[in-house]
Amino acid sequence: MMFGTNTSPYMHAPQGVGQVMAQVIYALVPGTLVLLWFFGWGVITNLLLGLGFALLLEALMLKLRQRPILPFLTDYSAVVTGWLLAVALPPYSPWWLLLIALIFAMVIGKHLYGGLGYNPFNPAMVGYAAILVSFPVEMTSWPAPELTSIANINLSEALQQVLLGGASTWDGLTQATTLDTIKTHLRLGETVEQISQGQAFGWIAGQAWEWVSLAWLAGGLWLIYRKIISWHIPFALMAALAGMALIFWLINPHTYSSPLFHLVGGATILGAFFIATDPVSASTTPLGKILYAGGIGCFTYIIRVWGSYPDAIAFAVLIMNMAVPLLDAYTQPRVYGTKGRFGL
Amino acid sequence: MFNLRKLWQSSGGLHLTDYHKEQSTQQPVRKLSAASAPELVIPLQQHSGHKPKIIVKAGDWVYKGQCLAEAEGIISVPVHASTSGKIQAIEERPIAHPSGLNDVCVILIPDGQDNWGDQRLAPIENYTEASAASLCERVREAGIVGLGGAVFPSAIKLDIPTPVQLTTLVLNGAECEPYITCDDMLMREQAREIITGCLIMLRALHEHAPADGLTCLIGIEDNKPQAIQAMQVAAQQAKDSRIKIVPVPTQYPTGGERQLIHILTGREVPSSGRPTDIGVLCHNVATARAIYQAIVLGQPLISRYVTVTGKGVVQPQNFDVPIGLNMQTLIQAAGGYTSKAKRLVMGGSMMGVALPTDQIPVVKATNCLWVSEQVAETTPLPCIRCGRCAEACPVHLLPQQLYWHARARNLEKVEQHHIFDCIECGCCAYVCPSHIPLVDYYRYAKADIYVQREAREKADLARERHDFHQERLERAKREKAEKLAKHKEASQTKTNPSDDKQAAIQAALERAKVKKAQQAVASPTTTEDKPA
Numbered sequence: 001m002m003f004g005t006n007t008s009p010y011m012h013a014p015q016g017v018g019q020v021m022a023q024v025i026y027a028l029v030p031g032t033l034v035l036l037w038f039f040g041w042g043v044i045t046n047l048l049l050g051l052g053f054a055l056l057l058e059a060l061m062l063k064l065r066q067r068p069i070l071p072f073l074t075d076y077s078a079v080v081t082g083w084l085l086a087v088a089l090p091p092y093s094p095w096w097l098l099l100i101a102l103i104f105a106m107v108i109g110k111h112l113y114g115g116l117g118y119n120p121f122n123p124a125m126v127g128y129a130a131i132l133v134s135f136p137v138e139m140t141s142w143p144a145p146e147l148t149s150i151a152n153i154n155l156s157e158a159l160q161q162v163l164l165g166g167a168s169t170w171d172g173l174t175q176a177t178t179l180d181t182i183k184t185h186l187r188l189g190e191t192v193e194q195i196s197q198g199q200a201f202g203w204i205a206g207q208a209w210e211w212v213s214l215a216w217l218a219g220g221l222w223l224i225y226r227k228i229i230s231w232h233i234p235f236a237l238m239a240a241l242a243g244m245a246l247i248f249w250l251i252n253p254h255t256y257s258s259p260l261f262h263l264v265g266g267a268t269i270l271g272a273f274f275i276a277t278d279p280v281s282a283s284t285t286p287l288g289k290i291l292y293a294g295g296i297g298c299f300t301y302i303i304r305v306w307g308s309y310p311d312a313i314a315f316a317v318l319i320m321n322m323a324v325p326l327l328d329a330y331t332q333p334r335v336y337g338t339k340g341r342f343g344l
Numbered sequence: 345m346f347n348l349r350k351l352w353q354s355s356g357g358l359h360l361t362d363y364h365k366e367q368s369t370q371q372p373v374r375k376l377s378a379a380s381a382p383e384l385v386i387p388l389q390q391h392s393g394h395k396p397k398i399i400v401k402a403g404d405w406v407y408k409g410q411c412l413a414e415a416e417g418i419i420s421v422p423v424h425a426s427t428s429g430k431i432q433a434i435e436e437r438p439i440a441h442p443s444g445l446n447d448v449c450v451i452l453i454p455d456g457q458d459n460w461g462d463q464r465l466a467p468i469e470n471y472t473e474a475s476a477a478s479l480c481e482r483v484r485e486a487g488i489v490g491l492g493g494a495v496f497p498s499a500i501k502l503d504i505p506t507p508v509q510l511t512t513l514v515l516n517g518a519e520c521e522p523y524i525t526c527d528d529m530l531m532r533e534q535a536r537e538i539i540t541g542c543l544i545m546l547r548a549l550h551e552h553a554p555a556d557g558l559t560c561l562i563g564i565e566d567n568k569p570q571a572i573q574a575m576q577v578a579a580q581q582a583k584d585s586r587i588k589i590v591p592v593p594t595q596y597p598t599g600g601e602r603q604l605i606h607i608l609t610g611r612e613v614p615s616s617g618r619p620t621d622i623g624v625l626c627h628n629v630a631t632a633r634a635i636y637q638a639i640v641l642g643q644p645l646i647s648r649y650v651t652v653t654g655k656g657v658v659q660p661q662n663f664d665v666p667i668g669l670n671m672q673t674l675i676q677a678a679g680g681y682t683s684k685a686k687r688l689v690m691g692g693s694m695m696g697v698a699l700p701t702d703q704i705p706v707v708k709a710t711n712c713l714w715v716s717e718q719v720a721e722t723t724p725l726p727c728i729r730c731g732r733c734a735e736a737c738p739v740h741l742l743p744q745q746l747y748w749h750a751r752a753r754n755l756e757k758v759e760q761h762h763i764f765d766c767i768e769c770g771c772c773a774y775v776c777p778s779h780i781p782l783v784d785y786y787r788y789a790k791a792d793i794y795v796q797r798e799a800r801e802k803a804d805l806a807r808e809r810h811d812f813h814q815e816r817l818e819r820a821k822r823e824k825a826e827k828l829a830k831h832k833e834a835s836q837t838k839t840n841p842s843d844d845k846q847a848a849i850q851a852a853l854e855r856a857k858v859k860k861a862q863q864a865v866a867s868p869t870t871t872e873d874k875p876a
Contacts, residue, residue: 001672001681003688005442005698007784009770010689010716011360011522017725017777075725117726117778230731279730284744328745335762336602336739337615
């Protein structure tokens with residue numbers, strides 16, 4: 001009897017890339033639902049447009065690059081990128097804003113570098129950074145949570161805003177994010193305490209944000225529990241950011257926001273658990289991950305406090321993406337039976 | 345003795361949900377007769393090292409246990425006849441190799457007598473007083489090799505250089521790989537023989553033991569409760585406090601020599617060193633039993649336990665198989681193939697070797713035949729650097745980086761990432777969500793590095809030769825020039841004496857002239873005198 005020959009191992013764990021990405025998507029659901037609760041239809045339009053453009057562009061690029069389309073579409077990496085951008089952009093974003101963001105993400109950030117696995121930069125953050133520098137007004141005016149929930153804005157108004165854009169009454173429904181408010185008001189000479197009295201602030205960092213951050217946190221912790229991501233990146237990022245914030249807050253609590261504000265405000269939690277953990281563009285060694293995420297935390301604080309953009313996760317991630325090859329090269333773990341880095 | 349010992353947790357490795365070991369452990373081991381086999385094909389090269397020298401010829405009649413080929417060189421062991429019979433031929437036959445390579449085999453037609461004749465080795469009964477040298481010599485003589493899979497000659501491992509001191513003898517009964525159960529069954533059924541083999545090894549090593557004696561740790565994975573129990577009973581009966589049965593957590597690849605040593609002793613074998621460097625020696629439990637058979641019974645290694653299992657065989661079970669038995673005959677003994685049989689693997693599902701055909705003899709390295717069903721091939725996706733492979737690697741390599749550099753054939757980087765510490769256990773490839781055949785890349789890269797090293801050595805040698813040749817030519821030229829110069833100089837210095845010579849001649853001539861003149865002056869008188 002003749003048999004086929006191939007090489008060991010002959011067993012394989014049941015999981016594939018598709019299942020890994022699918023679990024990331026499940027973990028995004030709670031946060032997305034909370035966003036939906038506060039911002040209504042705008043979250044759904046963002047999602048539909050984000051996912052639609054992402055899959056369309058992925059398929060188009062695969063076709064142009066003469067790669068098999070179905071195996072790569074079903075790895076769901078495009079869905080994750082589309083979903084992340086959809087929840088990172090302000091709800092009710094005009095369709096063209098999402099399209100431009102996804103062109104930068106999928107075409108330039110991902111496929112021009114060689115597609116899945118070959119992109120040195122986080123595709124979603126490439127898209128985000130591109131539109132943040134190009135369209136700062138659209139990107140920093142978030143709808144007011146109470147005023148734009150499903151109860152207050154119906155589907156046709158939402159569609160009109162997204163597809164045709166710029167209804168004159170719309171401006172009244174948007175407000176600056178809390179990070180932005182803090183920044184502009186500090187420049188006006190007010191103290192953190194005074195600014196925090198404003199109506200946009202909830203307990204810590206803005207009405208909706210506390211709940212949204214908690215929901216992202218829940219999804220992220222589930223990902224760690226499921227071993228889809230390791231604890232290194234999210235916790236090192238939060239520790240570095242909170243550490244920086246703590247130092248300056250202790251020096252002067254009137255001009256520097258509290259560590260808790262920085263953790264809950266902006267996109268910290270989403271960034272820590274879902275964006276910085278993109279394995280392709282992150283460092284891959286345990287120590288490298290800690291340094292990489294620590295760098296993101298530090299840069300996020302520096303840009304938030306002294307830079308000209310209110311939130312900074314995207315830029316911090318892109319900066320640290322550049323350091324990844326170096327980090328990986330110098331943070332090899334000690335191999336069994338060898339001496340470690342310091343001869344230990 | 346069983347006592348609770350501290351174990352050292354090792355990171356990495358796999359916790360599999362199913363090790364598929366129950367199927368083949370349901371019934372006792374069945375002994376297959378060598379005498380009734382139609383033919384036995386006994387390859388000469390069954391161990392790692394030099395090929396032994398054949399000492400029989402076609403047409404010879406041999407007894408069971410008779411030496412067919414004797415060891416040649418240091419790293420070599422003899423090969424013995426598994427039963428009595430006639431040697432039909434000595435020719436090349438397919439051996440257990442993934443590429444279906446041929447090698448020299450002795451074709452033995454059993455006579456059905458299974459006659460030892462006078463070929464049984466003299467038993468060494470008082471092994472507790474025997475010299476280490478005589479025990480090692482017997483182990484070598486009996487053709488014993490490591491039966492855990494590496495088939496390295498056991499005598500060489502036992503024959504330790506004088507200054508080396510040991511603390512621990514580790515006996516490997518972990519058997520961590522899925523499907524394989526031959527050591528499990530051996531421990532259940534032959535525990536006493538294993539323990540005796542262990543005592544013989546302790547005797548062979550007594551000169552290297554510390555004052556309070558060697559510790560012998562027998563590591564068995566805790567998914568083999570029956571084997572653990574049988575071994576404990578046997579160890580208690582032996583009444584030797586040095587021997588300790590240590591259940592270890594079930595985690596692939598705990599049975600790797602370096603992994604088991606770390607778990608049991610907390611010490612790591614140096615990357616390019618041997619266990620003896622840290623005072624540890626490791627043998628497989630089946631090797632211990634083979635040593636028992638050689639010393640106490642005088643039997644060379646002519647049979648071994650083999651697991652036949654998988655969805656492709658009708659009755660998975662273990663057999664005591666004579667070396668040289670055709671694999672197809674062995675599968676037939678297990679009820680034959682089922683309709684699902686699509687792949688024949690020698691070894692387990694993680695590190696085994698897939699064989700193209702079953703017309704291959706069972707050898708000393710054959711621990712398991714796993715006949716598996718058809719498995720759907722998955723097209724590999726690109727690496728997403730998720731790092732699961734690094735978490736699973738028992739050696740703490742970065743498989744994702746190794747893959748990256750191996751793919752780019754950046755061999756320098758591959759070596760910097762410690763590729764030669766890779767034990768090819770397959771954990772990385774098992775967990776890879778992109779289904780990349782990672783181990784293939786590492787095997788390829790290792791081979792590539794060997795080839796390059798060889799090429800570099802050759803080039804170095806060629807350059808050395810060329811340089812030497814050049815130098816020789818130059819030296820010859822230089823010497824010639826020097827010689828010429830010397831010659832010239834010599835000839836110049838010689839012209840001066842020749843001048844002297846001429847001067848002398850001149851002088852002589854002058855003198856002669858003067859003399860002649862003088863004679864001319866004087867001659868008239870003489871001439872005048874003449875006529876007178």
